[in-house]
Amino acid sequence: MNRYLMKIYKNRLLSLTITRSLTTSRRLENIPYTSDRYPHLKRGDFAILQDYDIEAFKKILTNSGQILSSKDEDLSGYNTDWLKTVRGKSDLVLRPKSAEEISKILGYCNERKIAVSVQGGNTGLVGGSVPVFDEVILSTERMNRIINFDAFSGVLTCESGCILEKLDEYAREFDYIIPYDLGAKGSCQIGGNVSTNAGGLRLLRYGSLHGSILGLEAVLANGEIIDCLSTLRKDNTGYDLKQLFIGSEGNLGVVTKVSILCAKQPKSVNVALLGCPDYKSVLETLDVAKGKLGEILSAFEYMDSTAMEMVRQNLGLQCPLDKYPFYCLIETSGSNASHDEEKLNTFLNNALDGGFAADGVLATEPSKVNSLWQLRERIADRGSSPKASMAYDFSLSVRLFDELTQILRRRLGNLVSSVSGFGHLGDGNIHLTVELEWENSKEVQELLEPFIFEWVAEKKGSISAEHGLGTQKNKHINLSKSKTAVDLMERLKDHMDPKGILNPYKTLP
Template sequence: MSLGRIVKLQALITKPLRRAYSTAPELTQIRHNVKRSDYANLEDKDIAFFESIVGKRYALQEDLQAYNVDFWRSVRGNSQLVLKPGTTQEVSAILKYCNERKLAVCPQGGNTGVVGGAVPVFDEIVLSLTRLDKILHIDEITGIAACETGCILENLDNKARELDLVVPLDLGAKSSCHVGGNVSTNAGGLRVVRYGNLHGSVLGLEVVLANGEILDLMSDFKKDNTGYHLKHLFIGAEGTLGVVTKVSILCAPAPQAQHVAFLGLPNFDAVLKTFKSAKLNLGEILSACEMIDAPTLDASLEHFKLNSPINGFPFYMLLETSGSNGTHDMEKINKFVEIGMERGEIIDGTITGEARKMQEIWKLRELAPMALTKDGYCFYYDLSLPLRDFYSIVEVMQKRIGTLATRVTGFGHLGDSNLHLNVSCPAYTDELHHKIEPFLYEYTHKLKGSVSAEHGIGFIKKNYLKYSKSAEAIAMMRDMKKLLDPKGILNPYKVLN
């Protein structure tokens, strides 16, 4: 069993979540001046019908703040009803009724997203999928796992590890995020450099369409070259085309040996050269390659009272290896670090294969997003950029924003060109928001980057999709939305709306 990635965040998440709900942001519709579309209003007869489907216990009308506010305190809706179906058939009945009545629906999983895709904008009915949490089966021979949409990622991974398998997706929020939500946002996480993204790992889906039709796209095969691969329409669609209810995913063999290297580097050019060396010298055992700048590390150390094995450098790299022979892997890592130090690209560092020490090092990176929110408020951006320009955008924003921010930082998945740019401040202000946007997205567009690397578009980025997709592509996406959801009831105001 691999222990290097086991970082329990639930206890640390609980307190910030409570603070988020007690200091809820301004209503999204007001802050962003959104006009409600012509959806029907919820009536007593609707509630009576839903109660007949899920039972009164699972048709919630009180204490709904946790479902209306996102974890990052950036958006807030005003839903008056949360439904918790327990079966695919119940989801189907709910959507069929909502489609006939033209009642808007907001599907919601673990609510750990960062672009406002999982909470309502107005009074949409929240379709909470937390009860659909069963692990259906895991085949220890083929590595194929099937689960319901509300299965928590960490629970599926723990079950897979009992069979010497590992889910090919790892996130800091793994103890609360749902597999269905991961698929619906095409979550990337820490292991893309090793396992690729979910379009390659997901074998099949079960999806309920807006009209209540259940679409069975489940599969137990990696290769199935029969017609259109419709499952890909729903991976990353953020619940706007259908509601994912089951997932079939290919798990990988669990690594028998893991090591982590935490390195201090003098400049970003050294970061690039070290990444190139890692690909060359670590090759098949490289499973994660993260970059952390000094302001990000300072936030983690300051707010969570963590200890760093090295300090005092402008840039840090966290590299993880996963292999089958610990001695062989350690020899490769030592040689890689030795080469980097001889070239002056690595100034200092530490290497460990001890589970506890690996866990402590990973906390420095995984707790960074939450550490930055403890500055008060954090504008959090998720970009794909050409590697040579990976960090320049952070420096540009530091100069542009100046003293308006507490910190302007950059960290992320260097191995797949995914930068997380963060602007923390004491509290949200329109002045700072407009200083960042749309400039940041225009700058990303000039670099031919993507405005969303792994977190999706949601509500927050819907006006900026044009910076990453052509007008023709967006028009085709709209056509697909009209075909599958002609009344627009599924997750309105998100992605395209």
């Protein structure tokens, strides 16, 4: 272990007190309807749900608990997004258990022109996973079967409702891991991950879902089942149709099965948390890490002091370091512990001797590695906070991350409690969370949007790195995509869903 960090680690213990419950002060009436928050959205020319429609769904879904109605159930959990910032007005949730049932549901909805809101684990942050008006909610939560795992090739095939963390636990039994990791892994579903092209914490090492998803099955708006469930790494026969559905946010079809190329479980995992005196030092630390750690560098995350304070206040987690303006969380993973330790020590010595990092802790035991990761993974978790929050993610030059955060702090001033910056520095993805009082939500949103999107576009960034567009950003898609590209997307949508029933009001303007 690095000589500088050994003493530090012995003198500090990590506290992991986690609070998950919402306080009663966060009442449903505080959460604006999606249609009120985004008044440019108008209800489409869709059918209004009738009693005979529900009877038709009952004939398709015959098992108990597959249909939830607002007449009998509280559907607020399905109508409200994870951040508790928007909510829909759906009176019906359908929970099919197979692609065949989804096929029948969508066939009926397409014939009747009933709008459908497709929902996985409902952990989205741009309003894409909840209805805007009275769309029928189609939840994949009951489609949670692991179909097959090939322990030689590392290909796992499963239904779309499988929880990401459960899939990873299953793969680890065979000495593999799912090659992406999200803060919401305990509740997000693989179908939702695929449909939003979720990036996650280790894209730096394993790349995006476009590379690790080998195949998928999806149901189109008319009920037709598209079987592209290949388990081959190479298949150069015609168009790669699965790519259409990755990142389409349920707008082109409902993903029902996926095949994933898993990665071998690393034998040696180390995590270091470093405190940096300024943002320039953060960038210098990243540069040194890329040079000294090379192939074993699996994640490089950064957090500013405001983000760390949010974790402490909302969740009771304690940082093992003193307060610094910035923090870097660096993970290495490899197959040779002594080799990895040597490279990591060289990097840490360079970072500390060079003054880029002023302090740090190193964790090698799984429990302590997990404790350090909690500080980063759970920043967006509101815990017991009664305040409202707004979340944004962008792809941007890493040199501009802190500049954008500071601009927003000046622009929003005393209207908000805090503006925190954090994210995947290793792949150029910044996350911003604004915490505020509920009564200031509308005024703050007007100051943020479209200003923040236009600023990012002016700097040649993308208005969405990994959260998708949903209802929050869809009307600003032209800031990141050319007119011809958006026109082609719209033509694809019109061809694959001519009546527009799948996830209306989202993704496309």
